[in-house]
Each structure stands twice: as structure tokens, then as C-alpha cells.
Amino acid sequence: MKKVYLSMSSDIIHNGHIKIISKAATLGELTVAVLTDEAVAKYKRYPLIPFEERIEIIGNIKGVSNVVPQNTIGYEENLLKYKPDIVVHGDDWKIGFQAPIREKVIETLKSYGGELIEFPYTNDSNLIAIEKNARKILSMPENRRSRLRTLLNHKKCLSIMEAHNGLTGLIVEDTNVESEGEIRQFDGMWVSSLCDSTAKGRPDIELVDTTSRISTIHEIMEVTTKPIILDGDTGGLVEHFQFFVKTLERMGVSAIIIEDKVGLKKNSLFGNEVEQFQAPICDFSEKIRLGKLALSTSDFMIIARIESLILEQGMEDALTRAFAYVEAGADGIMIHSRQKTPDEIIEFIGSFRAQDKETPIVIVPTTFNTVTENEWEKMGVNIIIYANQLIRSAFPAMKKTAETILTNNRCQEADANCMPIKEILTLIPDAN
Ligand code: SPV
Ligand code: MG
Numbered sequence: 001m002k003k004v005y006l007s008m009s010s011d012i013i014h015n016g017h018i019k020i021i022s023k024a025a026t027l028g029e030l031t032v033a034v035l036t037d038e039a040v041a042k043y044k045r046y047p048l049i050p051f052e053e054r055i056e057i058i059g060n061i062k063g064v065s066n067v068v069p070q071n072t073i074g075y076e077e078n079l080l081k082y083k084p085d086i087v088v089h090g091d092d093w094k095i096g097f098q099a100p101i102r103e104k105v106i107e108t109l110k111s112y113g114g115e116l117i118e119f120p121y122t123n124d125s126n127l128i129a130i131e132k133n134a135r136k137i138l139s140m141p142e143n144r145r146s147r148l149r150t151l152l153n154h155k156k157c158l159s160i161m162e163a164h165n166g167l168t169g170l171i172v173e174d175t176n177v178e179s180e181g182e183i184r185q186f187d188g189m190w191v192s193s194l195c196d197s198t199a200k201g202r203p204d205i206e207l208v209d210t211t212s213r214i215s216t217i218h219e220i221m222e223v224t225t226k227p228i229i230l231d232g233d234t235g236g237l238v239e240h241f242q243f244f245v246k247t248l249e250r251m252g253v254s255a256i257i258i259e260d261k262v263g264l265k266k267n268s269l270f271g272n273e274v275e276q277f278q279a280p281i282c283d284f285s286e287k288i289r290l291g292k293l294a295l296s297t298s299d300f301m302i303i304a305r306i307e308s309l310i311l312e313q314g315m316e317d318a319l320t321r322a323f324a325y326v327e328a329g330a331d332g333i334m335i336h337s338r339q340k341t342p343d344e345i346i347e348f349i350g351s352f353r354a355q356d357k358e359t360p361i362v363i364v365p366t367t368f369n370t371v372t373e374n375e376w377e378k379m380g381v382n383i384i385i386y387a388n389q390l391i392r393s394a395f396p397a398m399k400k401t402a403e404t405i406l407t408n409n410r411c412q413e414a415d416a417n418c419m420p421i422k423e424i425l426t427l428i429p430d431a432n
Pocket of ligand 2: 193
């Protein structure tokens with residue numbers, strides 16, 4: 001009896017799955033590999049049905065002899081472990097992002113004499129509707145809010161990109177690339193105070209008010225499903241902060257990061273070039289404690305951001321604050337730096353992790369940008385935020401187009417830098 005291997009995310013079981021399972025079962029003893037939640041989230045969207053339930057469902061389908069987990073979208077690890085004679089797949093993966101994965105499967109099978117059998121892919125129109133519905137479910141506040149914590153449980157290190165309106169939200173939601181046999185996408189979005197202010201032509205000094213910040217979040221939420229981390233600046237007055245976190249929690253935001261500054265907040269990357277003051281440890285700890293008290297769920301996270309390195313108060317001060325804020329109930333620590341090298345951040349992470357292995361560490365590597373995500377992950381970082389790259393790349397592109405039109409007295413020359421009209425007209429998905 002030949003050993004047959006079929007891999008599926010199987011989040012939504014439909015007729016196409018049943019058909020391919022029954023065909024595969026005619027070829028030999030069928031093992032179905034179920035992609036783990038982490039693997040599905042990496043290449044598609046967060047699964048609606050948890051891994052353990054998916055394993056159980058698949059195991060009870062007629063024709064399935066064994067069910068095994070598959071930890072990555074690539075098959076290599078499992079193929080070398082189980083050495084199936086046949087791998088079965090729909091022929092849809094010959095093109096698109098799965099094509100390199102298919103190539104790797106063929107190569108691995110060749111190494112021990114296995115064979116790939118592809119069945120014609122049945123394009124089920126119901127599936128498109130089901131997939132759209134899955135997105136709707138994932139975008140509901142109660143589902144979205146908890147997803148940051150869930151992702152932190154599944155993945156060691158999350159990659160978060162800034163979004164400051166619906167359009168940038170769509171970019172963070174939908175952009176994915178194939179790299180080294182993996183599909184990469186962002187895990188969530190950062191609603192930056194710098195970018196939200198800049199997009200409105202305002203300085204980053206807590207001038208854009210709460211109502212406006214909430215409106216930006218709504219705009220992003222309308223068109224996306226991924227978890228949102230809000231840059232909450234100083235958090236404002238404690239009495240206001242308590243109301244604000246309740247509002248965010250109800251909306252489905254997953255986390256707020258507040259920084260330990262007082263008075264007129266200016267952007268951290270100015271450092272000591274402008275006058276900025278750090279809050280006393282006890283006051284900021286109290287803000288965290290009261291914020292946590294106001295919440296109704298354990299899903300929503302309040303993350304404390306330490307400005308000691310930004311304001312040159314030293315490593316000791318940064319660490320003392322970090323432990324105090326964790327003690328006060330902070331669900332994570334963001335350590336910030338404006339140095340060009342990562343040295344002080346690496347030192348902080350080492351010292352903090354020596355005493356605290358659990359509390360998530362967040363970094364914003366805007367200036368110290370040479371270290372890769374994999375390297376940060378090994379050091380113990382849990383969330384990496386790309387805080388401003390979308391707006392920083394959009395502005396020069398728009399300015400160049402404006403200058404090109406002025407220079408040429410017409411817009412023909414600018415077209416080379418522009419998206420085709422047809423594409424912009426169909427860029428935004430419809431309401432269904
Ligand atoms: C932001 O994105 O607004 C931040 C990060 O707070 S930073 O600009 O680096 O201070
Ligand atoms: Mg900010």
C-alpha cells in the first residue's frame with residue numbers, strides 16, 4: 001500500500017476538500033497534514049477554527065487514515081520525516097505565491113523517489129463568498145481585540161506596520177511576499193501618533209485629539225481584520241485615560257502603548273534637542289494600574305513605553321522603570337532608542353530578559369535598522385513596529401509627481417510614476 005500525503009489549512013471545509021480527499025484515498029493510505037494556526041496565519045489570515053478542532057474534523061472524514069501537524073507552509077520537514085510515496089495537490093499552485101513551494105516539494109520528492117500527483121482544481125464560487133464572510137467575522141471587535149494576544153502565544157515575534165488611514169490599512173492587511181519558501185505578511189498595524197498627525201498636516205504633539213484618533217482607527221477597521229496597536233502618546237490625564245482605554249477595548253483595538261512622559265509631548269526622535277520630561281515612576285505606574293482596572297476583558301493590552309534612553313537617563317533608569325511598570329500591571333514593555341546602532345537596545349533586552357522571561361518586549365527600530373527580525377527574535381523581542389515607513393515613502397513619491405507636473409506644464413511625464421487609472425478604480429473592494 002502506497003503512502004499518500006495531502007496538506008491543507010482546512011479552516012473552512014468545503015466540497016472541494018472532500019473530493020480531493022476521496023480521490024487521494026484511492027491512491028493508498030492517506031495522511032492529511034493540517035497546517036498549524038501559526039502556519040495558516042503566516043500565509044493567509046488567522047484561522048477561524050483552532051488547530052485542535054481542525055485536526056479532529058479532518059480525522060473524522062472518510063478516507064483519512066492519519067492526521068499530522070504541518071508547522072510551515074513548506075512541506076520539506078514533513079516529507080523527510082514521513083517519506084510519502086505520493087504527494088497530492090490541486091493544480092492551482094502551479095502559478096502564484098505557492099509556485100516556489102511546489103518546486104521545493106518536487107525537489108524533495110525527487111531526493112528519495114517520491115511522486116507528485118496533481119488534480120484539476122475546482123474553483124468553487126461559494127468559496128469566495130465563504131472567504132469574504134470569514135473576513136467579516138475576523139473584523140468584529142470581539143474577534144479582532146484578542147488576536148494580538150493569540151498571535152503572541154503562537155509566534156515568538158510579530159511584525160507590525162504603521163497604518164494612518166483606510167488605504168494604508170489595506171496595504172498592511174493585504175501585502176505579502178514569498179521569501180525563502182515562506183509567505184511573509186504583517187501581523188498587525190500600528191496607528192502611529194507621528195503618522196496620524198503628519199497625514200493631517202499637524203505636528204506630533206498630542207494636538208490631534210482623541211475623537212480624531214478614534215476616527216482614524218474606525219477608518220482602518222472598516223477595511224481590515226488584523227489586530228491594531230494604538231500609539232497612545234502619554235495617555236493624557238489619568239482620569240481621561242481610564243475612559244479612553246474602555247472605548248478602545250469596546251472598538252476592538254488590541255493594545256495601547258503609552259510613553260512615560262509629562263507636559264508637552266514631542267516626538268522621541270528629537271530626543272534632547274527639544275525640551276521633554278519623563279514622568280515620575282510612581283505617577284506613570286499609577287496610570288497603568290488605573291487603566292488596567294478600567295478594562296472589562298483580559299484581551300486588551302496596556303504596554304508601557306520607556307523613554308529613559310531617548311532622554312539619556314541611562315540604562316539603570318530604563319530597567320528600574322521597566323520592572324516597576326510590569327509590577328504595576330503593564331502587559332508589555334516598549335523600549336525606545338534614537339541611536340544609529342542597536343547596542344543600547346540589545347543591552348536593555350539582555351538585562352531585562354535575565355530577570356523577566358515572559359513580558360513581551362516591543363521595539364521600534366527606525367534609526368537602529370540593521371538587525372533582522374530573525375535576529376531580534378533570537379534576542380527575545382516579541383513585537384517589532386515599523387512605525388513610519390509608509391508615510392515616509394509616500395511623501396517623496398507624491399512630491400516628485402507634483403514637481404514633474406509643474407516642470408513639464410502637463411501630466412503626461414508624471415504617468416510613469418502613477419498607478420494606472422483602471423487599477424486605482426478597482427483597488428478598493430466593494431461592500432460585500
Ligand atoms: C510614532 O510612530 O508616533 C512613535 C514612534 O511614537 S517614534 O516616532 O519613533 O517616536
Ligand atoms: Mg508617537
